Structure formats: structure tokens, C-alpha cells
Amino acid sequence: xxxxxxxxxxxxxxxxxxxxxxxxxxxxxxxxxxxxxxxxxxxxxxxxxxxxxxxxxxxxxxxxxxxxxxxxxxxxxxxxxxxxxxxxxxxxxxxxxxxxxxxxxxxxxxxxxxxxxxxxxxxxxxxxxxxxxxxxxxxxxxxxxxxxxxxxxxxxxxxxxxxxxxxxxxxxxxxxxxxxxxxxxxxxxxxxxxxxxxxxxxxxxxxxxxxxxxxxxxxxxxxxxxx
Amino acid sequence: xxxxxxxxxxxxxxxxxxxxxxxxxxxxxxxxxxxxxxxxxxxxxxxxxxxxxxxxxxxxxxxxxxxxxxxxxxxxxxxxxxxxxxxxxxxxxxxxxxxxxxxxxxxxxxxxxxxxxxxxxxxxxxxxxxxxxxxxxxxxxxxxxxxxxxxxxxxxxxxxxxxxxxxxxxxxxxxxxxxxxxxxxxxxxxxxxxxxxxxxxxxxxxxxxxxxxxxxxxxxxxxxxxx
Numbered sequence: 384x385x386x387x388x389x390x391x392x393x394x395x396x397x398x399x400x401x402x403x404x405x406x407x408x409x410x411x412x413x414x415x416x417x418x419x420x421x422x423x424x425x426x427x428x429x430x431x432x433x434x435x436x437x438x439x440x441x442x443x444x445x446x447x448x449x450x451x452x453x454x455x456x457x458x459x460x461x462x463x464x465x466x467x468x469x470x471x472x473x474x475x476x477x478x479x480x481x482x483x484x485x486x487x488x489x490x491x492x493x494x495x496x497x498x499x500x501x502x503x504x505x506x507x508x509x510x511x512x513x514x515x516x517x518x519x520x521x522x523x524x525x526x527x528x529x530x531x532x533x534x535x536x537x538x539x540x541x542x543x544x545x546x547x548x549x550x551x552x553x554x555x556x557x558x559x560x561x562x563x564x565x566x567x568x569x570x571x572x573x574x575x576x577x578x579x580x581x582x583x584x585x586x587x588x589x590x591x592x593x594x595x596x597x598x599x600x601x602x603x604x605x606x607x608x609x610x
Numbered sequence: 611x612x613x614x615x616x617x618x619x620x621x622x623x624x625x626x627x628x629x630x631x632x633x634x635x636x637x638x639x640x641x642x643x644x645x646x647x648x649x650x651x652x653x654x655x656x657x658x659x660x661x662x663x664x665x666x667x668x669x670x671x672x673x674x675x676x677x678x679x680x681x682x683x684x685x686x687x688x689x690x691x692x693x694x695x696x697x698x699x700x701x702x703x704x705x706x707x708x709x710x711x712x713x714x715x716x717x718x719x720x721x722x723x724x725x726x727x728x729x730x731x732x733x734x735x736x737x738x739x740x741x742x743x744x745x746x747x748x749x750x751x752x753x754x755x756x757x758x759x760x761x762x763x764x765x766x767x768x769x770x771x772x773x774x775x776x777x778x779x780x781x782x783x784x785x786x787x788x789x790x791x792x793x794x795x796x797x798x799x800x801x802x803x804x805x806x807x808x809x810x811x812x813x814x815x816x817x818x819x820x821x822x823x824x825x826x827x828x829x830x831x832x833x834x835x836x837x
Contacts, residue, residue, distance in 0.1 A: 423649040423733050423762060424754025451734065452763050474764050476703065476734040504761070506650045507678065507703040507732050526753035526776065527651025533680050534731070535650060537701050549753065555782055 398512065401480035405487070405515025412492035415598035416500065418514050420538055421522035422531070423504030426548040428456045429581040430522060430590070431499055435463040437591055442496040442598070447486045449478040449503045456501065466490065477509040478502050497598055506531065510538040517601045524549040525558040532566035539570050544577065544593055551580040625739065628707035632714070632742025639719035642825035643727065645741050647765055648749035649758075650731030653775040655683045656808040657749060657817070658726055662690040664818055669723040669825070674713045676705040676730045683728065693717065704736040705729050724825055733758070737765040744828045751776040752785040759793035766797050771804065771820055778807040 409416045419427045431446055438444060445466040448456040457469035468486045470478060483500065490498070500516060502509040521542040523531050526549060532539045539545065545567050553560070560578070567576055575593060579586030636643045646654045658673055665671060672693040675683040684696035695713045697705060710727065717725070727743060729736040737746075748769040750758050753776060759766045766772065772794050780787070787805070794803055802820060806813030 422651060422731070422754075423758055424751075450761055453757075453760050455757060455761065474734070474738070476732075503734065504649070505703075505732055505734050507701070507730065508735065511701070524651075524753065526751065526779065527649075530680075530682060531650055534677055534682065536679050552753065552779065552782055555779055 398480055401484060402513035402515045405480055405483055408487070408492065409515055409517070413602055414492050414495045414498050415601045416498045416516045417518045417520055418500045418502060418516035419520045419522060420502045420506065420509045421504060422506045422527055425522045425524040425527065426581050427501045427522050428459055430546065430548065431460055431501060432463050433581050433587055434591065434594065435460065435465050437587065438594065439464055443494060444497050444499070445490055445495050446499040446501060447483065448501050451475065451503065472503060476503060476505050477512050478514060479512055480514055483514050497594065506535040506538050510541050518543040518597050520544045520546060522546045522548055525552050525556050529559045529563040530566065532563065532570055536570055539567060542571070542574060544575050546590060547576060547578045548581055550578050550585065551583045625707055628711060629740035629742045632707055632710055635714065635719065636742055636744070640829055641719050641722045641725050642828045643725045643743045644745045644747055645727045645729060645743035646747045646749060647729045647733065647736045648731060649733045649754055652749045652751040652754065653808050654728045654749050655686055657773065657775065658687055658728060659690050660808050660814055661818065661821065662687065662692050664814065665821065666691055670721060671724050672717055672722050673726040673728060674710065675728045678702065678730065699730060703730060703732050704739050705741060706739055707741055710741050724821065733762040733765050737768050745770040745824050747771045747773060749773045749775055752779050752783050756786045756790040757793065759790065759797055763797055766794060769798070769801060771802050773817060774803060774805045775808055777805050777812065778810045
């Protein structure tokens with residue numbers, strides 16, 4: 384086997400092993416983990432702020448924030464009252480399983496119901512990296528245009544849920560809801576598409592219900608303590 | 611030297627060699643080359659459409675479009691009347707020098723004044739790859755938020771010009787022009803920031819002037835035929 388391929392295989396195998404370790408740990412602790420991916424500025428952090436405000440009294444939440452630089456997002460999330468750990472990747476274009484293992488060491492996972500992982504703002508690379516999560520959420524937003532699902536198919540193909548944010552800007556853009564839905568369903572016919580505005584609050588209830596439902600489904604299957 | 615580092619160094623050296631080959635070829639032909647980078651949906655293709663409509667009679671333009679999938683962008687650019695070559699990267703997160711070498715083989719470079727390279731929509735990875743271009747342009751947009759320069763500093767740090775698109779949406783967002791300018795200037799004190807709207811046309815003249823001026827500056831230094 385050529386050296387380059389041997390090397391690439393070793394890196395992938397190590398990454399898979401760490402992701403499996405994370406997955407086992409999340410399941411033992413009975414915590415539901417969602418990995419959020421999007422373009423820069425689609426609204427992942429704002430979605431987590433709004434989610435915390437609305438679900439924080441009902442579920443024990445925490446978050447991990449991935450960014451190239453700054454701790455702005457972690458500070459925003461802590462300001463709404465949940466534990467949050469910032470990972471700075473330097474120039475790194477995605478979060479990897481080793482970074483998540485280090486970050487979760489600072490949480491008491493068994494004391495959490497839901498852990499959100501906000502990935503680096505990048506609609507390409509994060510899709511290739513398993514972080515042991517139960518569900519993947521792609522956040523898209525109307526100003527980005529309705530063609531993003533077909534132009535960035537890998538991220539959408541690996542998603543379990545698509546959030547379309549900034550529907551309050553629909554009238555100010557050329558975005559076609561019909562085209563967006565068609566493109567997403569063309570990749571994944573049965574995936575939920577949750578159209579909402581973190582700014583106005585419209586549509587947020589369906590997202591909160593999705594989090595509740597998926598958490599219960601995962602908890603019901605987990606080998607850990609009954610919730 | 612460990613195998614991994616030897617391998618990485620060989621890849622970088624090859625990439626640098628190809629970028630140098632591109633740069634030499636662009637200079638010999640006397641064509642000005644700008645590499646455009648942005649988040650998905652910031653408006654790179656729309657900027658090129660508008661540029662072509664306004665400069666197409668004055669300068670001989672062409673474009674290379676980089677996308678993971680689809681030839682939508684190339685079709686949009688050809689529709690406004692300039693030669694355009696689409697590169698599909700499969701899942702690849704950036705354009706590389708080898709892809710550009712193959713793409714430029716289909717152009718008569720000496721018959722062009724300006725070649726735009728529209729990189730894959732990704733504010734992280736493309737910044738690491740030299741394509742032999744004369745100038746780098748980062749396109750940001752107001753709905754993405756004013757903090758993108760400090761959250762994605764590598765792309766902005768390597769830019770020669772920052773275009774802020776979608777200023778027609780300023781009133782509908784929380785974007786602070788003052789904060790954005792401060793963050794960009796904090797990374798590169800003297801970089802031009804061109805605030806515009808491809809939708810309304812506001813501010814486009816300053817961008818066209820930037821293209822004209824930079825092209826003349828590069829042509830004046832090029833070893834190729836006098837323009």
C-alpha cells in the first residue's frame with residue numbers, strides 16, 4: 384500500500400476510534416448530543432441562545448463552541464445561563480473528536496440532558512468528522528440563497544434536521560422556499576425542515592419540539608440510567 | 611525527519627511550485643487575476659455578474675467558478691456574456707493550483723485583461739492556498755454579522771480588498787458598520803473596505819474602480835507585452 388494511503392487510513396482509524404469513545408460516553412451518561420453545522424453567520428449561536436432561553440428551565444443544557452478564534456460565542460451562551468466551553472481551532476476548519484474529548488472532560492455529562500456542539504462556521508469540512516453525536520443539524524439562512532443544498536450536498540446529506548433561519552428576511556431576498564424544500568428533499572426525502580426566525584421567534588416552537596422528541600428517542604435507547 | 615512531516619512538506623512544496631507556475635503564466639500573458647473568497651451565499655457570483663455587466667465592454671473578462679457540485683455559477687456567468695470554466699471539487703473545500711492550471715489551459719490568457727477566480731464558498735480553507743493570483747478579495751455580507759473578521763481572521767489577514775455586500779439589508783439586521791470596519795482595520799490597517807449592494811447597485815462604482823486600478827498597477831509591473 385502506498386505511504387500516503389497508509390497514512391490517511393491511520394488518521395481515519397484514529398478519528399473513528401475517538402468518535403466511538405465519545406459516543407459510548409454520551410450514551411452511558413444518557414445525554415443527548417446534537418452537532419450544529421452551518422456557513423459563517425447563519426445563526427447557530429443565536430439559535431442556541433434562543434433555545435436556552437426557552438428550554439433552560441425544562442432541560443439541563445450545555446454547549447461546546449467551536450471557532451477559529453475569539454471566545455465571543457461562549458460568552459454569549461454563558462450569558463444566557465448554561466455551562467459552555469470554547470474551543471479555538473487556531474486556523475482549523477472543523478472540530479475533531481480529540482478536541483471534544485478534552486472539552487467534555489470539564490462537564491459532568493451525567494448531570495446533563497442535552498449537549499449542543501456548535502461546529503466551526505463552514506458548510507464543507509465539518510460534515511466529514513464524526514464527533515460521536517446523536518444527531519446532526521444543518522442551519523441554513525435565507526440571505527445565503529435557496530441553492531445551498533445542491534451546492535453543498537455533503538453537509539445536507541449527512542444531516543438529520545435542517546433549520547432554515549432568518550425567514551423574517553424572506554421578503555428582502557430572492558429566496559424561494561419552494562426551491563429550497565425541493566433541493567433538500569431531493570437529497571433526503573424525509574428530513575424535517577424547520578423554517579424559523581431567531582430574531583422574531585417565529586417557528587421556534589417546532590425546533591424546541593424536535594429537540595425534546597429526539598432527546599427522548601435517544602434516551603429510550605441508551606444503555607445508561609433511565610431518565 | 612518523521613514521515614508525516616516529510617510528506618506534508620512535499621505536498622506544500624508541490625503546491626507552491628504549481629502556484630509559481632501559474633503566477634508566471636499570468637504575468638507573461640499580462641492578465642490581472644483576482645481570487646474571490648467568502649462564506650457560502652455572500653454574493654461572489656452576483657458580484658461577478660454585476661461586474662461583467664458594467665465592465666464587459668471595457669475590459670476582456672473571464673472567470674473560473676469553484677463549487678463542490680453543480681455548474682449553476684458557470685451558467686450564470688456565461689449568461690452575462692463572458693467565458694467561464696466550472697471546476698467541481700467533489701467534496702473538496704477549496705480550489706488548488708493544479709485545478710486552476712487545468713482550467714486556464716482552456717483560455718487564451720493573452721487575450722484577456724482580467725480573470726476572476728471564484729473560490730469554493732468557505733471562509734476558512736481557501737485562504738491557505740495560493741493560486742498564483744495577483745490579488746485576493748474577501749466578500750463578506752451584512753446578514754453574516756459584523757464579527758466575521760475577528761472570527762475568521764486568516765482569510766481577512768491574507769486579503770488585499772474586503773467587499774461588504776448586501777448593505778441594502780443593513781436596516782433589517784443588527785450589523786454595525788463601525789464594528790466591522792474596526793475589526794477589519796485591526797487586522798489590516800490600510801486595506802480598502804468596499805461597502806456595496808449587488809442588489810441595488812449602490813457602491814458598485816468603487817469596486818469597479820478598484821478592479822481597474824489594480825489591473826493597471828499589475829500590468830505596469832508585468833514582464834509581458836505592454837498593455
